[in-house]
Amino acid sequence: MKTKYMNPYLAGFFLGLVLLAAIFITGRGLGASGAIKSIVVATVDGVAPAHAEQSSFYGSYVGAGKDNPLKSWIVFEVAGVLIGGFLSGLISGRLKFVSEGGPRISVKSRWIFAAIGGALFGIGAQFARGCTSGAALTGMAVLSTAGFITMMAIFGSGYMIAYFFRKLWI
């Protein structure tokens, strides 16, 4: 089925309104990587609570008196992203189990590279305290210096290395 995406400027405008609503109502912007972190923290805490509490990284999120890391704003928001994305795919006829990639790459390799990319994003988002949504987009909207630096670093390094990874995409 041929599907049509929204005009990017219109989509950007709507995305901006969603972000503005988040800022206006809750005082914080959008995010994504924080939910992944919450899942990791909750899992480690569930499997090895002693290890989690001793760790200087997980330790600040778990322990007595702390809410379950899954009961957080960002986890609910990302749960919403799953629902919203699904609904959009449903009404636009884009629900399909499929993998996407450049014309010169096998599906299996694409999966491996996707996982590596995800891992890098996970690591990078910890250093930068957020990903494209939480640090770069929201940070820019609230005029945070970190937001602009992170945005420039993401796209800057992306452009610098794009040539070397062109076989993945073109």
Next chain:
Amino acid sequence: MGPFVPEFISDQLNLIVALLIGIAFGFVLEQAGFSSSRRLAGVFYGYDFTVLRVFFTAAVTAMSGSLLLAYFGYLDLQSIYVNPTWLMPAIVGGVIMGFGFIIGGYCPGTSVCAAAIGKIDAMFFVGGGILGVFAFGELYPLYHTFYESTALGPIKVFDSLGISQGLFAFLLIAIAVGAFTITTVIEKKANKSSAPSLEFKPLKHKIAGAGIIMLGVVFIFMSSRQAHLTEKVKSASYGASHKVKIMSPDELAYRIIDKESSVQVVDMRMPEQFATLALPGSVNVQIKDLFGKELTPILSDRRVVKVVIGQNEEESKTAALLLQELGYENVAMLQGGLENFQRTILMPTIASTGSRWDTDVNTFRANASITISQMIADAKNRQPKVAKQEKKIQGGC
């Protein structure tokens, strides 16, 4: 005044709000085509600049909206979460994420959205993300010091650049519109044909671009709401046409001694002055505080008369007018400011005049001087009140 967390939206309700905002976020991401890794990666190879368009338009929209809401007094920018800057970690983290973007073809938000419609590569990306964060957590002691280094706090980008907020807003808009124009040309070349068909006609794009640039120009000349209103109430014509209730020092002294709960003294002097001498039950407020939302509960009770005091008549009047201009009701100014209160009540010069009235006044003032001085001394000895209990909004990823 927004944001409505934590005063009006409880932690529980906030989770529901999070879910709803997330649904809208996911829906828009998917409609924009961000559920396609090929489209996302296209921004780096020149064949599809959707990401850049959506991303910059969203940032400009949200920024402009926040600035306008703040200007008209609907949003307290001081209360919103501003991502703090850890300079070196932000750069290193961003560079690593750039690798992740090229190699993985998604970013975390878009991968969740893509996984929702069945993109298998996105599911691998999410799985990889979980492993990445886990690896980061396990090896955390190795780079703990670096992770916490170059902490600069929640600094704003225009301050970092040493320009005004409005000028920065304009520059960001100009850069965005410039980038939209240039990338459209690049895209045409990369695809060796016309750019992907857009629903908008080119003319509409031009009008929208011109409109947003005009808004940028407005931002340059838009002073802050605080500067604008402070200037406005100071002008002679404003002072002449706007009345403010006046409370005499005697009345205030009487009501202070009576410990009336329907009076709130709002002391607008400098904190140093306030530290030296503070009237019983008064709160020290700076002009910038009036533009936040922390004082709203104190100032918006209509049954309580807010007695505004400055050092002198002029200061008291300006501050009282400002409160009225901000929409607060039942505002009064202290006649002659604190100077006058000191002169007439705290250290009264008892003139020996004949009339009965004068004698009564003198007696009242002499007694008031003793009582209020005692109240001030008592208040000083007591544990100082915790001025502001700040409930900071948590944010970030």
